[in-house]
Amino acid sequence: MHLPDTMRAARLHRPRSADHPEDVRIDEVPVPTPAYGEVLVRVRACGICASDLHVVAGVTPHGPDLPQTLGHEPAGEIAALGDGVTDWQVGDRVAWVMSRPCGTCEYCRAGRENLCVIMAVAGVDYDGVQAEYAVADARFLVPLPGDMPFDRAAIVTDAVATPYHALKRGGVGQDMTVAVFGLGGLGMHAVLLAKLAGASVVGVDVEAVNLQRALDWGADEVVDGSEPGVARRIRELSEGGVDRSFEFVGLQSTVDQAVKALRPGGRATIVGLGPHAIQTVPIALFVSQETELIGSFGYTQQDLGELYDLVESGRLDLTRSVTDRLSIDEFPDALRRLETREGNPIRMVVTYD
Ligand SMILES: [Zn+2]
Numbered sequence: 001m002h003l004p005d006t007m008r009a010a011r012l013h014r015p016r017s018a019d020h021p022e023d024v025r026i027d028e029v030p031v032p033t034p035a036y037g038e039v040l041v042r043v044r045a046c047g048i049c050a051s052d053l054h055v056v057a058g059v060t061p062h063g064p065d066l067p068q069t070l071g072h073e074p075a076g077e078i079a080a081l082g083d084g085v086t087d088w089q090v091g092d093r094v095a096w097v098m099s100r101p102c103g104t105c106e107y108c109r110a111g112r113e114n115l116c117v118i119m120a121v122a123g124v125d126y127d128g129v130q131a132e133y134a135v136a137d138a139r140f141l142v143p144l145p146g147d148m149p150f151d152r153a154a155i156v157t158d159a160v161a162t163p164y165h166a167l168k169r170g171g172v173g174q175d176m177t178v179a180v181f182g183l184g185g186l187g188m189h190a191v192l193l194a195k196l197a198g199a200s201v202v203g204v205d206v207e208a209v210n211l212q213r214a215l216d217w218g219a220d221e222v223v224d225g226s227e228p229g230v231a232r233r234i235r236e237l238s239e240g241g242v243d244r245s246f247e248f249v250g251l252q253s254t255v256d257q258a259v260k261a262l263r264p265g266g267r268a269t270i271v272g273l274g275p276h277a278i279q280t281v282p283i284a285l286f287v288s289q290e291t292e293l294i295g296s297f298g299y300t301q302q303d304l305g306e307l308y309d310l311v312e313s314g315r316l317d318l319t320r321s322v323t324d325r326l327s328i329d330e331f332p333d334a335l336r337r338l339e340t341r342e343g344n345p346i347r348m349v350v351t352y353d
């Protein structure tokens with residue numbers, strides 16, 4: 001494979017602040033060189049996530065160096081092998097985990113590399129992968145199903161894998177009742193996956209268009225989160241409360257609702273990231289109902305492999321997940337559309353041909 005010297009990359013030069021707007025540019029930069037144990041991947045698609053927006057808007061801190069390449073939802077094909085890589089070949093179609101786990105700490109060794117002690121996220125803490133090429137740790141690559149389009153494969157690495165990991169943490173099973181708070185890219189896939197697991201699903205969002213879309217994707221009931229009494233309404237719909245709830249928003253109010261929507265013995269799993277403290281039911285109620293409240297962060301290499309197997313077997317249908325395909329030149333405008341919800345995208349993906 002012929003490798004160019006330079007490539008195009010979507011880079012943050014300056015995040016938004018009170019006195020100036022954000023500065024995101026498409027730059028021509030050197031193609032990176034894979035180090036020992038790494039591969040160079042020709043990126044074929046990279047999804048655009050709300051987390052990109054949070055970094056650009058100055059809500060989430062960026063890494064130590066600017067300009068910094070954005071993006072953490074990639075899929076592509078191997079273009080070159082670094083020294084020491086023997087299990088992979090140029091041309092292999094791959095995705096990889098969006099952090100760069102050390103591979104040696106107790107969490108990594110236990111298959112919980114999402115909790116790695118040197119946890120850092122691509123495009124947030126260091127250069128990301130919204131670019132024509134990227135390097136990846138060969139230990140954390142996952143092969144793609146043979147005929148899966150790159151755009152769909154890319155979004156699995158966050159929009160699908162993060163809710164999948166959460167559903168595993170939450171323990172969703174056949175005939176359970178489940179409430180999903182926040183029906184954006186991650187929440188919609190939580191609905192899809194909970195239905196796949198055989199659960200009955202209530203979707204909650206403040207946007208009517210998202211509620212309708214959740215019904216189209218198989219949600220059994222929806223509740224308008226902008227109206228009062230959300231938790232009470234869910235308890236009515238589920239005859240006493242849901243077995244499991246999942247929160248993808250990261251607000252105090254929705255975390256509180258996710259706990260209050262539970263039946264006794266239920267478990268709430270929080271995925272949305274937010275700066276505020278958790279405040280919910282009185283301790284005595286929490287204890288007497290044996291309520292469980294847990295967090296879920298990212299996903300593991302094993303989760304990714306399981307999801308591609310589900311796609312390959314035909315059980316998981318992601319044909320509706322990518323709503324917009326763009327060129328890298330359209331990336332800055334795509335961030336604006338994500339922020340304003342223009343066109344109500346589920347997932348927008350930059351494709352590289
Ligand atoms: Zn993301």
Ligand SMILES: [Zn+2]
Pocket residue numbers: 101102103104105106107108113115116117118
């Ligand atoms: Zn580690």
